[in-house]
Amino acid sequence: MSMRVVVVGGGIGGLALGAGLRRGGYQVAVFDRDTDVTATGGYHITLDQRAQSALERLVAPEIMRRLLASGSALRLRERDAFWDRRGRLLGHGPDLTGSASIDVDRITLRTLLAEAVGEDLHLGRDVSGVDHDEHGRPRVAFADGTSVTADLVVGADGTHSVVARHLAAGPTNRPAGIIGFSGRTRRADLSPAEQRRLGPRSALAIGPRGAALYIGFLDPVGNAALDAPELRMSVTTGPTYIWGAMFPESAQTESLRDLHGAQLQTALLDRFRARGWADRTLEVIARADPASVAAYRFNAASTRATDLAPWNAGRITALGDAVHATPPTAGMGAGAAIRDAADLLDQLTATIDGTTTLADAVGRFEAGMRQRGGEVLTLAMKTVRLILATDTTLGAAATAVATPILAAATRLRR
Template identity: 80%
Template sequence: MRVVVVGGGIGGLALGAGLRRRGFEVAVFDRDTNVAATGGYHITLDGPAQSALRELVAPETMQRLLASSSALRLRDRDALWDRRGRLLGRGPDLGNHPGIDVDRITLRMLLAEEVGPDLHLGWTVSDVCVGDDGAPRVLFTDAAPVSADLVVGADGTHSLVAQHLAGGRTNSPAGIIGFSGRTLRADLSPGEQQRLGPRSGMAIGPRGAALYVGFLDPVGNSTLDAPGLRMSVTTGPTYIWGAMFPESPATDSLRALCDGALQAALSRRFREQGWAEHTLDVIARADPHSVAAYRFNAASTRATELAPWPAGRITALGDAVHATPPTAGMGAGAAIRDAAALLHHLGDVKDGDTTATEAVNRFEAGMRLRGSEVLTLAMRTVRLILATDTTLGSAATAVTTPILAAAARLRHR
């Protein structure tokens, strides 16, 4: 059975790795020419995502991943702050949490190694169709078409494959523009190093302004103490942050900026909305070349509206089907779980127990439920942020956060 995967992101590479390991004939095509040419930010993999990944890659690769990742159980409890940097509350104890954080580049490179020569870089897909013989075909801008027994779209939020299947977009803007960057902990002021600590946290202010600060330390907080296997691109305590504003002409204009200009504009925007100067230290001291903008897109949270097409020999997975804002930290993990589920069902085809269409039908049924669950969690935070952008929500945020901060101080005395 020949499977063609369109897209070499996390989900596509995970599927390609699993298929190759199980003896399928597979080809993964991606328009990038370098697997390291991706956002240098981090991915969270919870227990189910790690279990799925173990089904897709060799044990040695899993060991290298764990040696290159930061364990959530070694972090302090997460924090919630207001725009003045005052503590509002803390998250649960992470002491028994199985989750890990890993650089996106690191994970992508590990998966690409697993796919090996079946990964084809620099190929731009122009369309998918079904040939006269009933077999799905992938068309390229500057190469001959390729036929397969099954085509899988793992080509992200703007998926050409999913749009072909659905007859239109499978997601829409969620109403938030995100801005992200990387800041070494050592570059922050002593006061901010102490306040932020070895933890992740979120600060929310009026008018839809929010700042997430994620802590990543694949060396000091390594999940597996095996320096010889480590290949993380982050080599010291680092904050991977994400700033969020409601989508508007003003925030849209920021997307035209980059590097230091975008960095300065972000600080200015927060400052104009009453954020304390020290809370912006993490933005001001970031690597300017790491600062980038992106739009939050989201598919429907209703399972019945995901993958709205009859099952066939062309399908899709990950963000191509259930585009998920980063506010739950589960999008990449869901794509990996999709890949493992599809591989499981295709095993029945290889064994002659079912047809490809029947296997895809079962896979898509499970993916709809999985995608709905992840999207529901991610959209809760999106809706909370957008609620503070209303007149009432903005006023309520400004009034209640000092009260919550005072109560937190009393609790933590």
């Protein structure tokens, strides 16, 4: 009889693993507390070449085609722009024409992965704990008092993972010191001048006193990664800016967390204005759909690979944000979770002929995951540290002095 695997959490990593295991002929059950995979938060997810290759190993070609038909290709976007708080251009990011990365709506990705897992996905199941039964088999307990056992349990239950906390005997991450507020704004809702300034590209603006605004450009229709409109199932239906306002956490940002919709939007605008941001740079926030504006706290695990998954390999493991919680500042958290899933599947395959034990396979998987997690966290924390640095007296002065000089230099170069 084939190995039975229970996956706790049906977010991006858990569903990717569930899909791969099912395809590989394993007995699998994925449990998530959500009752509907589409009724979930989230905006877009970036998948680089490595994440896409991992997905190709986990899901059927048909699912992959529908994903690409719903994704926005970075190579079709203009270079990213860097702005100061007055809307002056400071410089550009690298040429994207050779990029294989795509952006896809988180809901679309989750829906497609859930379809691939099919009836092995069990929704509305809240996991309360994990342990081993009297025969040493890993066991998952649910909040309703029931439990299941398996040969292997994988915690893919995200930042506040019950499974990883059990394994590590404590939290695996902590607040990164930054709070994010996101929203979506249709390009057509901006003034013609602002549409021209922002253009079909993503952008980042950082001002003094720890205020930053990331503006991601998404167009799954005009910039489709695969030109097959009949397969498209993107939630975003036209050129859209998905923006993220970021501030260092403080008592004041904490009070913003109690606000929603239009009230939160107004409070964000006030906060930027108080820090000297020009009105035109804030149009993208002012014209957002108020219902899309929400707060997110960034949590981060250690950037040191050796700190990640600090337990001995056994029949309970974890992957994705549960182990290496990654702020969205490098757009790599979901990709890393998908790569974890593909690697775990590869390592489990090696146990089939009996030459590798399950514990060895899990050990190899965890070693690779530490490397992957450390790499993506290091990248994501660079932006977080930059934003936090502008909140110091020296950093505020440096940002205020340096950005006009950089803006002038960029204008001269053009």
